[in-house]
Amino acid sequence: MAPVRLAGIFKAFGAVQALHDVSLDIADGQLMVLLGPSGCGKTTLLRAIAGLETTDAGDIFIAGRRVNDVPAHRRNVAMVFQSYALYPNLTVFENIAFPLRARRVPESDLTERVRAAAERVGVRELLERRPGQLSGGQRQRVAIARAIVREPEVFLLDEPLSNLDAQLRAHMRAEITRLQRRLGTTTVLVTHDQVEAMTMGDRITVMHQGRIQQTGSPVDIYLHPANTFVAGFVGSPPMNPVAARVAARAGQSGLSLGGQGEGWIDLPAAARPALAQAEAVTVGVRPEDLALTADGTGLVAGRVDLVEYLGSDTLVTVVGGGLEWLIKLGGGPRVAPQQQVALTAPPDRVYLFGDGGDLIGTLGELGSAAHAAG
Numbered sequence: 001m002a003p004v005r006l007a008g009i010f011k012a013f014g015a016v017q018a019l020h021d022v023s024l025d026i027a028d029g030q031l032m033v034l035l036g037p038s039g040c041g042k043t044t045l046l047r048a049i050a051g052l053e054t055t056d057a058g059d060i061f062i063a064g065r066r067v068n069d070v071p072a073h074r075r076n077v078a079m080v081f082q083s084y085a086l087y088p089n090l091t092v093f094e095n096i097a098f099p100l101r102a103r104r105v106p107e108s109d110l111t112e113r114v115r116a117a118a119e120r121v122g123v124r125e126l127l128e129r130r131p132g133q134l135s136g137g138q139r140q141r142v143a144i145a146r147a148i149v150r151e152p153e154v155f156l157l158d159e160p161l162s163n164l165d166a167q168l169r170a171h172m173r174a175e176i177t178r179l180q181r182r183l184g185t186t187t188v189l190v191t192h193d194q195v196e197a198m199t200m201g202d203r204i205t206v207m208h209q210g211r212i213q214q215t216g217s218p219v220d221i222y223l224h225p226a227n228t229f230v231a232g233f234v235g236s237p238p239m240n241p242v243a244a245r246v247a248a249r250a251g252q253s254g255l256s257l258g259g260q261g262e263g264w265i266d267l268p269a270a271a272r273p274a275l276a277q278a279e280a281v282t283v284g285v286r287p288e289d290l291a292l293t294a295d296g297t298g299l300v301a302g303r304v305d306l307v308e309y310l311g312s313d314t315l316v317t318v319v320g321g322g323l324e325w326l327i328k329l330g331g332g333p334r335v336a337p338q339q340q341v342a343l344t345a346p347p348d349r350v351y352l353f354g355d356g357g358d359l360i361g362t363l364g365e366l367g368s369a370a371h372a373a374g
């Protein structure tokens with residue numbers, strides 16, 4: 001059993017605060033993805049778990065043992081780097097055998113384990129080659145074999161797929177996920193690719209500027225983004241963010257979209273006290289949650305500006321009331337540029353974020369609060 005626990009980790013490089021009060025629990029056997037843009041601190045956190053980076057404060061536990069003062073080679077973890085870091089002069093066999101030789105594993109046992117690891121990742125036929133004679137995908141597999149041959153308590157994978165082309169990346173994504181499930185080894189994977197995070201992670205931790213923004217299952221992160229950063233980072237194309245303010249119109253309290261009064265969302269009574277305190281809000285709707293209404297009335301009306309046909313979907317940009325909305329419609333183009341349209345979205349897919357960017361709730365949740373109260 002090797003859960004990983006991080007408690008209040010801080011790390012600065014000069015003036016750059018790379019990690020700020022990072023606390024995280026990774027359950028035994030879980031695949032945790034650290035997701036975030038370049039420079040958010042993911043690699044620093046991974047290297048801290050590996051023991052390759054010191055921390056300024058906080059504790060790291062692996063399998064219940066505090067490892068702050070345990071050197072990297074004594075932490076039972078195996079890291080796979082983006083660059084693969086294979087030894088060019090050694091054969092594939094010797095590359096995979098390297099960590100076992102370092103631990104003085106007897107030769108008979110070593111050969112057996114190298115072959116078994118090579119078999120697992122499909123490089124059994126390549127054992128006599130050198131890294132220079134392998135494709136990128138094969139090198140990646142060798143790097144993974146070298147990690148699993150040690151049978152570590154924890155795998156740490158740093159952007160393992162980013163050097164592969166798109167097709168191979170999708171293939172290796174599935175392969176690594178299957179292998180991890182089969183081995184049941186606690187794994188932390190760093191990526192800036194939300195598709196990798198969503199498809200591979202049991203749980204995802206979204207990071208930004210050294211801080212954890214949210215930790216949750218892929219479904220949680222998608223359906224209940226904690227703030228505008230998570231909402232904008234996960235989802236493709238990203239959620240439409242629209243500035244709005246609480247206002248009154250003909251005695252009814254609502255949200256004026258863009259502050260122009262061109263788009264208007266009536267608010268349930270119970271939502272008003274919460275929202276009046278957060279006068280300026282951001283309304284977020286995902287492109288795939290917006291739909292064209294048949295009767296021409298809806299959340300917002302506008303004119304079709306651009307139609308982008310993708311085959312399985314069509315992206316439509318609608319401009320209205322000084323605002324721009326991107327919609328993702330399933331199938332082929334059903335509208336043409338210049339056409340007047342109206343858009344709607346289910347209330348539980350209309351997100352309201354407060355002034356600081358934190359999620360207040362969906363319109364559906366606030367509406368059901370009204371229902372419950374009234």
Ligand code: ATP
Binds near residue numbers: 016036038041042044
């Ligand atoms: P990327 O996806 O680009 O690898 P990341 O999220 O992994 O980014 P880190 O590599 O952890 O980010 O870096 C976090 C911050 O710390 C960045 O601002 C980076 O420039 C800084 N940093 C990382 N390592 C060092 C170092 N050895 N010396 C100085 N600054 C560093």
